[in-house]
Amino acid sequence: MLQKLEPVDGRRNMKDPKIQESVNAIVRVAHGMEMEPAIHPAVTHLKDNEVVLRIKEFSLWYGKTQTLFRISMDIPKGKVTALIGPSGCGKSTLLRSVNRLNDLIDGVRISGDMLLNGDSIYAPEVDVIELRKRMGMVAQKPNPFPMSIYENVVFPLRIDGIRDRRILDEVCERSLRGAALWDEVKDRLQDSALALSGGQQQRLCIARAIAADPEVLLMDEPASSLDPIATAKVEELIHQLRGEYTILIVTHNMQQAARLSDFTAFMYMGRLIEYAPTGILFVKPQLKETEDYILGRFG
């Protein structure tokens, strides 16, 4: 990959010198020339109680390949934070590192740490299972479990051994209402979840993710496998959840990030490039690289 990204010289016929310049900048990053990420003051000087998740100097290797390079950022409470960047930039990896799903993959090493409301995520004494119960996750492709709609939603409670029907019923209804799915499925809660449409399945997964009242909701391109109408519904839902939940969402759809998020982080080649309030990042980005990406010059 790096070979393909040699600095462009005059021999190649580049029509637009602007592109040439920005590509050169990107290639600098790719070659490991350290670059300070541009982080907006709005997200640098947060108090502890305003931050849900604090990522500290986090790096990650798959075997010998490093995919995340010393990422540090704070995710503010009750806001929607979007991670954007081209494919393979490490934004999904970062997201999966938050609930330690990467642990399941052989040969993953990390350095640095993350703090969830002040508690270390990667400290050796952490119980991963208890940790994951404090977060909700929505995957790229809807992944309902092979059971009824009802059982899907209350799954996080079931694995905690909760059997009280009243509690389960209440959580089921609250979560499905929260996921704007209640009216569509209230008459067929005992039907298989796999009979739902793709968009409904994704909202069901969101309902499942919020059933256990998570401290942070992780969303990995939640609308990328849905049709436009289902996407609109999911986006509307995220909009409703804003404020109530802290959401960290990965997307490679910049319009989506612009529409949905309060803050946006731009990542490239495993590095955090720029992190700022969405309005600022999209309108007046600090760095050339960010500007080029959001204007669609590469990526």
Added chain:
Amino acid sequence: MYVETVTPEQPQKITTSQHGSKAVKRFVALSSYGSPYLWLMGGMLGISLVMIVGLLLLILVMGSSTFWPQKIVQFETVDGKRHLGEITRTETYKPSNEQVGELPEAYRNKARQFLESQEGFSKRYLVRTGNYELTNTHFHWISDFQIQNTTYPEWAFVWERVSWGRFYGILKGFQVDGKTVTEDPWETYRLFQEQFPGVQKKRKQIYHLEKEVLGSLNSRLEKARLKVREKELNLKKATGESREARQRELQEAIDAYSSLKEKLEAEYGNVRSRIETLKAETKRHGVLMQVTDGSVVPVPLATIVRGYPANQLGWLEKLSVYWDRWKEFLLEEPREANSEGGVFPAIFGTVVMTLLMSLVVSPLGVIAALYLREYARAGVLVSAVRIALNNLAGVPSIVFGVFGLGFFCYFLGTSIDRLFFEARLPNPTFGTGGLLWSALTLALLTLPVVIVASEEVLAAVPNSMREGAYACGASKWQTIQRIVIPRALPGILTGMILAMARGAGEVAPLMLVGAVKLAPELPIDGNFPFIHLERSFMHLGFHIYDVGFQSQNSEAAKPMVFTTTLLLILIIVILNLVAIYLRNRLYRKFISREV
């Protein structure tokens, strides 16, 4: 725009002449043509289908025609003999000169001419003539050039008997207590139909008394005897003070045994005399049959299972005989060294053994597959285990039989006997072939099938589902138990179906570890503890082998081979259908509503 930039003539030339001819002349790889491969693949499928469907059709036709009642034909041959019976087979052959030479002089030329007119070929019939106790044979070959006269006597009767095979003859009269009461065939037939149900009922009573009543008396006595033996052994082991108490216990047991014996002997005599009277009663009636040498022979009703005037039967009556024979085949016990009667014990044994095997192999295989797929870290060891499993699937089944005999019967079985059934020694209880050991041996045989199939379905469970569960905070076991297993269950059932089909059709290992020609008792009955896993059992596959290759009267047993095969296939199909139904239900429940 495009059209305007090029001149109209030139590009047209290029596209038609140059490009067109180029396309035709250019060499085209064979693999780019679809149709030869289509034909190849279609042909292969066709050949496979022809073989499979052909085999099934053969079994179906031969198997289902066995019980259809046939006409009784009487051939009069040129040497003056007569043969009465059913034609079971017809074939064309070339008779040698000597065979014609054996004919009486007067007919030789006529026969030669007859053969010449058929270019030397003759048609011969295999006639089932029965009456073994009179003729010492069940079958006769009769060639067409020997036949002088062919008739279908109106009152030709066939009797299926309890022993000695079938009896063919012409109905001549009815006997009561040795005296002939009528010689009119109609009257005889009526009397037979009147008396026969009573005889059958008495026969059932006799069977009940002999098998169940006497059997339970015997088993009670045996239990008391075992108790005595047990106390004896206890006494032998006892030392010092406990000896006296043991001695007393032994004496008590001996007393109990002798008093029980006395009591039972009286009861035994009672039952015996009742059996004798019943037997005498059944022997009172008999039919008189004229056989082909002209003599008249009495056939007691007590020996008859079924009989009918074959040449007078209408279509419906034939159907009722056919139905009756199927009923007997499915529900009764075999008689005449398995070549006649039913196969119920074999059906029962096959089904029980197969279910028991599935019960053992499925949890074992599924858990092993779960470990291999979910827990074991991929590496040399796991690969080695997988290769070993696949090789195990290729080991000849008889090897499993030998292993089962050596390990289960002789090693495990004798250990169990020594520990728990010492009193019965030297008679083995578990130390010989039996239902349990057969089920375990076949479980071992089908284990690779189940593991490999289960592992494949487990691998097919989407990782996104597992990750979803982990993300909810489920532990590994919770994920497996609540997500992976339900999702994989239909596929696991498919593996079980394969294993069941393989296990139910297996014969070779069973011959070593428990299947027998004739089991005196079913493995499940009314005597405590109801399921007798140590008993040997009958199996349809073994029954087929036994009837087809070990039978005295192999010609008569041949149709039974097909019928039993048909039955075995049907049972496997039924077991499979049940499993498929279950699988589809699970599939609808766990994977998708559209099946």
